[in-house]
Amino acid sequence: MNRVADTQVLIVGAGPVGLTLALDLGRRGVHCTLIERNTSTIQLPKMERCNARTMEIYRRLGIAERVRDAGLPREAPMDVFLALSMADPPLAHLPCPSVAAAKAEIAAHNDGGLLEPYQLISQYTLEPLLRSIVETIPCVTVRFGCEFISFTQDENSVTAVLQPKDAPQETIRASYLVGCDGGSSTVRKQLGIPLQGDGNIRKLRQALFRCDDLYERIPMGKGRHYHIAEGPLFPFIILQDSTRHWTLHAGAASDAEMAETFKKSLAMPIGFEMLSVNKWTQHLLCAERYSGGRVFIAGDAAHLVIPTGGLGMNTGVGDAIDLSWKLAATLAGWGGPQLLASYEAERRPIGLRNVKASRAAMAGRLGWRAAYDPNVKENTPEGAETRARMASLFDLHQRKVTEILGIEAGYCYVDSPIVWREPGDGPDPDNPSYVPTTWPGARLPHVWLDKGEALHDRLGPGYTLLCLGGTQADPSSLEKTFQKIRAPLDILDVSSERAREIYQYDLILVRPDLHVAWRGNKFPQEASEIATVATGHPTSSV
Numbered sequence: 001m002n003r004v005a006d007t008q009v010l011i012v013g014a015g016p017v018g019l020t021l022a023l024d025l026g027r028r029g030v031h032c033t034l035i036e037r038n039t040s041t042i043q044l045p046k047m048e049r050c051n052a053r054t055m056e057i058y059r060r061l062g063i064a065e066r067v068r069d070a071g072l073p074r075e076a077p078m079d080v081f082l083a084l085s086m087a088d089p090p091l092a093h094l095p096c097p098s099v100a101a102a103k104a105e106i107a108a109h110n111d112g113g114l115l116e117p118y119q120l121i122s123q124y125t126l127e128p129l130l131r132s133i134v135e136t137i138p139c140v141t142v143r144f145g146c147e148f149i150s151f152t153q154d155e156n157s158v159t160a161v162l163q164p165k166d167a168p169q170e171t172i173r174a175s176y177l178v179g180c181d182g183g184s185s186t187v188r189k190q191l192g193i194p195l196q197g198d199g200n201i202r203k204l205r206q207a208l209f210r211c212d213d214l215y216e217r218i219p220m221g222k223g224r225h226y227h228i229a230e231g232p233l234f235p236f237i238i239l240q241d242s243t244r245h246w247t248l249h250a251g252a253a254s255d256a257e258m259a260e261t262f263k264k265s266l267a268m269p270i271g272f273e274m275l276s277v278n279k280w281t282q283h284l285l286c287a288e289r290y291s292g293g294r295v296f297i298a299g300d301a302a303h304l305v306i307p308t309g310g311l312g313m314n315t316g317v318g319d320a321i322d323l324s325w326k327l328a329a330t331l332a333g334w335g336g337p338q339l340l341a342s343y344e345a346e347r348r349p350i351g352l353r354n355v356k357a358s359r360a361a362m363a364g365r366l367g368w369r370a371a372y373d374p375n376v377k378e379n380t381p382e383g384a385e386t387r388a389r390m391a392s393l394f395d396l397h398q399r400k401v402t403e404i405l406g407i408e409a410g411y412c413y414v415d416s417p418i419v420w421r422e423p424g425d426g427p428d429p430d431n432p433s434y435v436p437t438t439w440p441g442a443r444l445p446h447v448w449l450d451k452g453e454a455l456h457d458r459l460g461p462g463y464t465l466l467c468l469g470g471t472q473a474d475p476s477s478l479e480k481t482f483q484k485i486r487a488p489l490d491i492l493d494v495s496s497e498r499a500r501e502i503y504q505y506d507l508i509l510v511r512p513d514l515h516v517a518w519r520g521n522k523f524p525q526e527a528s529e530i531a532t533v534a535t536g537h538p539t540s541s542v
């Protein structure tokens, strides 16, 4: 069998997670090969919202504004409605700010919140954009129409068998293999890793419509999600990024019933075209392990959630960004043995937690739907009562979908072997509200410095020691250990008093992925241990 050139990292699957991984690895100078069995990027709508944490990550990768330019216009509201039809007044209305309004809010506050708001962008828009960016990176080879078949591994490498379209099979050797190959991951199956949780919960159809006039004509107002209070299908209509395309989710029995349901939900004389229909299944599953030897899994290959709450792709982007710098550091020679091992220790608890949050979000949705009664449209006291009950439960439960910034960005790698242990329990992992914290393992809260500059934007690709509050602590022992390990460390003096107030400590060691590795007001006697732990080395080794 023909052997193509060796690569450092072989990435299987060019969905949003594989593409994000390739992008970050490429920026770090890692030679990688990204293979995708399809000949083009996805045509189906699937995901449509990058959450605030994903947008922060895309800002760090230098592409946030390109994602926004390709997505829903910045001024468009993101409101969520419950109504009897698209032509009726809302029964319940959850206002959610447009990107422009949310950005203005972020600019006006310096409270340790998020640096970027969410962005609505259809997966069929995001994937080609990411692909076009990844294809410009010289050290990344992108091959569409190339299927991963199998792998073997030894102590030093992984050898994979690939099947290019219309060509003989070939092999490729890589230092590491990452399966970003989606829910039915061949890589996960070959590693023998089972999924835990609840599979095949519910089957739905998703249809994509082109309906040019609808957006301008909805009497209840412009928004993102429209839930129709009509059992048993409960049609759910989602705006796509062009504002001309819409998806409908419903448990309809046939494709024709999807078109009929859309027409009925519109309840207005508007022309539309049904472009596609596909079936999809709800799962709440997480892989038992995230790796085996030199092989890792990320994204839907490792966890499958119900998209309620938007924790599918967004969780996968978090996996990619956690794994990427660890692979780069290990390949560069300075990453210790614990570094790659920490990927599973950090990301699997987040996968399990997000499966739980998705379950709660779905239970909430089922909660307001359970209040439905066929009398909902009647002009009677009973009908009014049904409407009021559905509306109040919607208002309560739908927030578990739209107001979960703590789940999206407040995750903390408390049990990681490369994070300094502090006594105590750490932040509440299930808090839906985001609470800024520098607890070791947490994402560094965003702080504005003078002249509107974000501290996040000052942090380089390696580790950074932030020195705050005019501290006189001597970092030389820490610096020496980093030098000895040959791990990159910047030291940044931050004079902002607001930063010191929010971070609550004089010294913060930040990792390449902007999570906190250690914090304190002075260095411990063995300051070098902070460096050895953070870079994944045994404490006695340096």
Ligand SMILES: Cc1cc2nc3c(=O)[nH]c(=O)nc-3n(C[C@H](O)[C@H](O)[C@H](O)COP(=O)(O)OP(=O)(O)OC[C@H]3O[C@@H](n4cnc5c(N)ncnc54)[C@H](O)[C@@H]3O)c2cc1C
Pocket: 012, 013, 014, 015, 016, 017, 018, 035, 036, 037, 038, 046, 047, 048, 049, 050, 123, 146, 147, 148, 149, 180, 181, 182, 183, 185, 186, 206, 280, 298, 299, 300, 301, 307, 309, 310, 311, 312, 313, 314, 315, 316
């Ligand atoms: C209806 C719906 C709505 C959703 N809404 C949201 C949302 O709003 N927010 C959110 O975060 N998530 C959402 N999701 C989930 C989101 O779509 C997925 O989590 C996301 O696509 C996962 O990305 P991935 O890259 O891990 O996997 P995938 O997107 O599944 O990509 C895997 C890729 O691997 C390729 N592949 C598979 N096997 C092989 C092989 N053997 N060789 C080569 N290539 C292979 C596949 O062709 C595919 O391109 C939604 C999902 C659905 C179904």
